[in-house]
Amino acid sequence: SQQGxxxxxxxxxxxxxxxxxxxxxxxxxxxxQWYRQNSGRGLVHLILIRSNEREKHxxxxxxxxxxxxxxxxxxxxxxxxxxxxxxxxxxxxxxxNTGKLIFGQGTTLQVKP
Amino acid sequence: NAGVMQNPRHLVRRRGQEARLxxxxxxxxxxxxxxxxxxxxxLKFMVYLQKENxxxxxxxxxxxxxxxxxxxxxxxxxxxxVVRGDSAAYFCASSESRENQPQHFGxxxxxxxx
Numbered sequence: 156s157q158q159g160x161x162x163x164x165x166x167x168x169x170x171x172x173x174x175x176x177x178x179x180x181x182x183x184x185x186x187x188q189w190y191r192q193n194s195g196r197g198l199v200h201l202i203l204i205r206s207n208e209r210e211k212h213x214x215x216x217x218x219x220x221x222x223x224x225x226x227x228x229x230x231x232x233x234x235x236x237x238x239x240x241x242x243x244x245x246x247x248x249x250x251x252n253t254g255k256l257i258f259g260q261g262t263t264l265q266v267k268p
Numbered sequence: 269n270a271g272v273m274q275n276p277r278h279l280v281r282r283r284g285q286e287a288r289l290x291x292x293x294x295x296x297x298x299x300x301x302x303x304x305x306x307x308x309x310x311l312k313f314m315v316y317l318q319k320e321n322x323x324x325x326x327x328x329x330x331x332x333x334x335x336x337x338x339x340x341x342x343x344x345x346x347x348x349x350v351v352r353g354d355s356a357a358y359f360c361a362s363s364e365s366r367e368n369q370p371q372h373f374g375x376x377x378x379x380x381x382x
Contacts, residue, residue, distance in 0.1 A: 185367060185368060186368050188370060188371075190373075196375055196376075197272075197274075197359055197373040197374050197375040197376050198311070198359065198361075198373040199373070200370040200371065200372060200373075203368070203369075203370050205368060243310055243311070245311075247367075247368070254299065254301075254316065254363065254365075254367055254369070254371075255301060255313045255316050255324055255326075255327070256301070256303075256311075256313065256371060257313065258303075258310035258311040258312070259310050260309060260310045261309075261310050
């Protein structure tokens with residue numbers, strides 16, 4: 156069944172607030188990646204976290220990974236209107252030898268100015 | 269340093285025609301992936317190729333769909349005898365290697381079937 160289920164499906168916040176998105180998956184993984192997609196555009200890679208890592212930061216982004224719970228979270232701090240987009244987690248299944256990614260349905264984030 | 273280039277951005281075909289989608293990976297990347305995205309959904313893996321080889325086509329429909337990545341030139345996703353259900357956005361991604369490397373995506377080809 157589908158890996159990488161995001162929660163919530165949609166999130167609306169005010170500029171300056173923090174946004175937290177969660178992702179759950181079902182099988183063991185090599186890594187988990189977060190992507191952003193603006194309407195009508197391709198996906199932009201945000202962060203890759205490996206299965207032996209617990210937390211990673213990049214600018215205003217913070218990703219955590221809990222392999223015991225098979226879950227990850229993406230935190231965007233001090234959000235801006237430009238952060239409005241859909242956010243997807245994707246997993247690279249352990250034991251797979253192709254690197255193909257399994258995507259969730261995504262969280263649609265709206266940041267109001 | 270150009271990213272992943274896909275063309276055309278938009279493609280309109282009538283039922284029964286053929287659609288050809290092209291993808292040029294980032295410079296230095298020899299791993300190419302094709303994904304399909306239906307409206308309001310996440311991406312679904314279709315096929316993974318390295319130069320001249322199909323490594324994993326587990327996500328490709330058994331009929332009408334084919335992909336190639338020749339020694340020279342872009343990767344091509346080909347859909348023969350298109351049907352309405354083929355309408356979707358098709359994304360190509362490339363990476364340096366297949367393990368623990370980010371995949372870099374193009375802006376996609378939006379295929380509409382009349």
